Amino acid sequence: MWLRLLIILGSLSLFPVPAAARDLVLLLHSESNPSAWTQDVATGLTAELNDSADVRQIFLQARSMDEDAFDDVFERLSQELAGVTPLAVVANGETAFAFARKYGDDLFPGAAVIFCSMGRPDTRVLTQSGNCTGIPMEFDLKGSVDLIFSMCPGINLVVAIADASHSATPLMEDVRLAMQQYTDRAQIMFPGFEPGDDNGLDVKTLAETLSSVPSSGAVLFLGFAEDREGNPVSDEELSGLFRSHGTSPIFVVRDAWPDSGVLGGWMISGRTIGRDAARLVTRIGQGEAVQEMLPEPTRPELRFDGTALTRFGLKAPPGAEITNQPVRHVVDESALPVSGLAWVFGLAALVALLYGIRRYRA
Known part of the structure; x- marks a missing residue:
């Protein structure tokens, strides 16, 4: 009997034990297509989870935030997500968060919703959203203004660029307050939001604004996710505008346009946001109640583009990344002695030739 039991146990050990299914996290992007920002958020999220959960990315591909556009996306995702039960949904941006709030109970019932890549929502919105928390972006706009005058002390104009979204209004107000101590040195302008020019910007006027900033000015780019008609503007389109029309240092508050010519500054990184979101996912997976998780902001880091620094002859503050x-083009100095010797031998040959001709004539 014991022998039979040992044989049975031994045979069972030959068959691998199936691994437990990992949790699924949906990363819902507001954008229609991948960008440097969405890639950074996904990279930070995946790296911090470290294979503890699977991450599936979904791009909304919504034309706008109106009801009809959302309904079309809902119909598409209803088929794609049939039978999918995620642990959490990371809503990357305002559009994704609005969509998750409206359709979450139908598409992913019971899943926690984590907002990111956006400002802090109204308390009432969070209360009505139920199983929801997040990581709001918290910009250091006073630090950004101080940084501009620290690095560019001779400027007399700051051009602050923003879109017409409701989230841009408090940002512009914070910039106005931060500029008060510099009004004796420089003027602040908000193109599209000035008396007589208060209709906002479109892509064309944004390009004209960037190219018209004088060498004695600097740009503080607060964001431009949509034009004055509400049409979305992609990060790729903005990168192209920066490359083709940027004539002055462009300080940004979000690290979303690498290698586009922007200077940098106090920026929030997409990878940092992804890592912060992953930590919330881990806490949710460990059983912590989502309603008890207070939104903790993602803070900016001081980072600059080295090529842009060189272009404008600027020096980054100590400690900046x-x-x-x-x-840098390195000259191969080992070739110099060879060319030098060639000149020496050539000169010696010429002297010898002239000496020989002189003796021959003599």
């Missing part, structure tokens, strides 16, 4: 260092 420098990316995209300019390529």
